[in-house]
Amino acid sequence: MTAFLEPSDDYTAGDLVVDHPHRELVKKRIRDLGLDVTEVADSEALGLSRLHLEGVPAFGASKGLPADDVAAIELVIDELRQAFAADFGGWVPEMAPDPTMTGIVGYPHTKPMAFTTDLMPAPASQAPIADSTVGAGVRVAVLDTGLVDHPALKGHATEAPGGADAANDPVEAWAGHATFVAGLIAQRAPGCEIVVHKVLNAHGRATNWETAVALAKLADDPEGYAVVNLSLGCRLGGPNGPLALRRAVARHGRHTLLVAAAGNHGGSDKPTVPAWPAAFPGVIAVGATNLAGDLAQITPELPWVDCVAHGSGVTSTYLTDVTLTIDDKVLDFTGYATWSGTSFAAANVSGAVAAALRPGERPADTLARLLGDPASDVRPFPLSAAGHAG
Template sequence: MEIESVGAAYIRPGQVLTDRSALSVASRWTQAVSEADGVCVLHLSPGADPCEVARELREQGHRASPNHVFLGQPLFFGGPASRPFPVPPVSHKPGRSRSGVVVGLLDTGVAEHPWWSGGDWYDRIAPEDADAAEGAQAGHGTFIAGLLARRAPGAALRVHRVLDGDGVGDEATVVRALHRLREHPPHVLNLSFGGHTFDDRPPPLLSDAIAELAGPPVDTPTGRAAGTVTVACAGNTASDRPFWPAALPSVVGVGAVDASGERRAPYSGHGDWVDACAPGDWLTSSFLDGSVHGGDFAGYAAWSGTSFATALVAGAVADAARTEPAREVVRRMLDGHGARQIRDLGVLVPASL
């Protein structure tokens, strides 16, 4: 699909997201409407500006935004390893016991790998994940899945593909996937992608969907409070410009520190909207098997970026959630008591791989 740059943000040309309440108001700009999973995408008539239409709908009290494009990190914005590099096999022995904690992973999909071949630790790959090994950034989800498996042994993984093999997705696809998670919400949700908005304001439908997943505390059969903790990357923009969804107040935004663990990684997004950080340089994990990205990979790679620091933080929350609600884990993690703080990156979370 086409991508257009507006105000240093990327959008789908001629598309606006809203809900059904705005359809009659927006009819004068609308050529067609596609609706699925509670999200309406207005396909605008030629000449209609998605940003102006979204502004006018908001002024009338409707939830609306251009269909922003989101990019998986770090391939598009660089970093010390803006592409993955092959490494020898990385040792990991999957645990046999299950913790009862579920981690949701919205990304490029997860390819088959020896670490989980024949196991049941993650929901089977859906039909749309069949090409999870095809594309310039196809191994992104597989790499993150391995970090989660090592950081939170015993947790189950629920995979939904929202980015294509080049690491490109959009707000409509993400919001629809979030709505599909409502029936069986995960304890922790890993979002290692994002982008800027045309007006630097939070995208309302995305914000609503994440807040709804968090929900109020509810008694569960296990006695734990329900409510999804969402963890998202601060982006490899080397900027303090808000990066969404990480900058949402209901999300744990994660930046990256360099190999020293003392300083912000040069590529990491930063600012008062970043809540936590973890090592992001030259991490090793599961990857695709075969010749991709111009190098020979045998199922393992080294890669750098805030995407992977995010997986370490999400995994740390999921691991601790074995014994207490994930919300309580995050509250304790971010309160700063006894924890190291990195300027403009928040609380430092150790890798512990």
């Protein structure tokens, strides 16, 4: 482990997501542009197909872009849209690039800065998980990296089929992200059932398609989830957000609360860029506060942010018996760490809702109660107390 990831402002090179009923029409038009195309995935739940295009960099270079610019896929889509609009009276099938998702850690999104990341070893005494039934009967899904086997999380968190990462394998700091998130939720609601669904790889990345398919699958879980924690995101997708992720969000009903990190780019040179899925209607976008309760600089001060919670300098479960080199410092982790980010503010909101949920109550109504409680540390965002959640 030597460095964190750069901000997730890139595309999966040459991949295109298209409305399933029109995929053959789109493939034909792609070939008309001189590009080879293969259908590599299909999702009935999303009603979408994923296409892989060959020759996209060369196409972009022919239009004046650098030969390795993966944003050339946008030029391909623009050409397709113009052709469809000309032939069909302005009608264009839904299609979009496939952005890369990452866990939201660091500054401005996943890049280290000492005043925002502050990943440091911590003692177990700073992250107690009580022997309590608070949150009992509530299921919380965490879409994230894999769950590391941790003694403090036994009986609190499990990983969905696929297997947990072994704690003594060579790892990067990212490997502890889901474990940290799960620990924060368990601190708030020790009686709830936390199920980690691994979608981010060992480097903290996934395609938008992979994330959307996993999120859509949660909507069909036979036992259901009251809360889905999404401490991940991307900053590409246009004004309406990435197509596949938008479809996945829409599949979740009113009995599930989607809670997402708002992004850590509030103090960056792109502070107004939306982070997805947080910026979607129907998703609770969470910003971070510091120990004093003040807004953390990393939080984007934007109208789609719904609420804030403690996310700066929080302590939770982490990797065990691992030595990492971060910012040229050799750090020994023994199961607990202190970390900062809206990822962890989102986890605190998920845990607070799980702890306060009443039988038969909609999770969105539970959150509304918390936001109206002066004693709650989950507070409405100053610029948008009403938020955008449906």
